[in-house]
Amino acid sequence: MIEIDGRPGAGEHPATREGWPLAVWRGFRNRCPHCGEGRVFGRFLKVRHACEACGTELHHHRADDLPPYLVIFVVGHLVGLAILEIEMRVDDVPLWLQMTVWPLVALVLSLALLQPTKGAVVGLQYGLGMHGFAGIRGVGAGTAPNREASDEQSSGPDGAADRGGLRRA
Numbered sequence: 001m002i003e004i005d006g007r008p009g010a011g012e013h014p015a016t017r018e019g020w021p022l023a024v025w026r027g028f029r030n031r032c033p034h035c036g037e038g039r040v041f042g043r044f045l046k047v048r049h050a051c052e053a054c055g056t057e058l059h060h061h062r063a064d065d066l067p068p069y070l071v072i073f074v075v076g077h078l079v080g081l082a083i084l085e086i087e088m089r090v091d092d093v094p095l096w097l098q099m100t101v102w103p104l105v106a107l108v109l110s111l112a113l114l115q116p117t118k119g120a121v122v123g124l125q126y127g128l129g130m131h132g133f134a135g136i137r138g139v140g141a142g143t144a145p146n147r148e149a150s151d152e153q154s155s156g157p158d159g160a161a162d163r164g165g166l167r168r169a
């Protein structure tokens with residue numbers, strides 16, 4: 001996947017339909033899909049209001065339930081395959097060991113994959129110009145709207161920018 005980073009050129013903003021793999025790759029690495037410099041997340045799964053480096057607004061994303069769905073799909077298949085392989089290849093694995101190891105593996109894998117997956121989904125939505133990202137597509141990295149990250153400014157086109165657990169108490 002590393003060649004994705006180099007295809008459209010490092011430093012080049014992927015605000016085109018052709019550049020969405022670069023935006024996904026940047027989001028996967030917790031980097032701003034627009035400039036690749038700033039971080040996507042302020043906390044574990046809390047997407048920043050805007051990029052700290054280029055000011056691109058990131059609150060337009062609607063990742064919602066897709067990241068956990070993808071993580072469950074991937075982790076379920078990996079752990080399920082591993083359980084089957086161990087059952088077929090190793091004799092007499094104690095049940096208590098399996099009941100301890102596999103839930104822990106699933107938990108650690110899920111926690112490890114959740115943030116990169118959500119970042120990739122945000123990058124995909126940015127790269128495809130979905131939701132509020134449509135308004136900022138094609139804006140160069142140096143001329144992105146550099147607005148202050150205010151809580152009141154999060155009114156998306158459908159007026160539901162704070163959906164999906166983004167609403168601040």
Ligand SMILES: [Zn+2]
Pocket residue numbers: 032033034035036037038051052053054055056
């Ligand atoms: Zn940025």
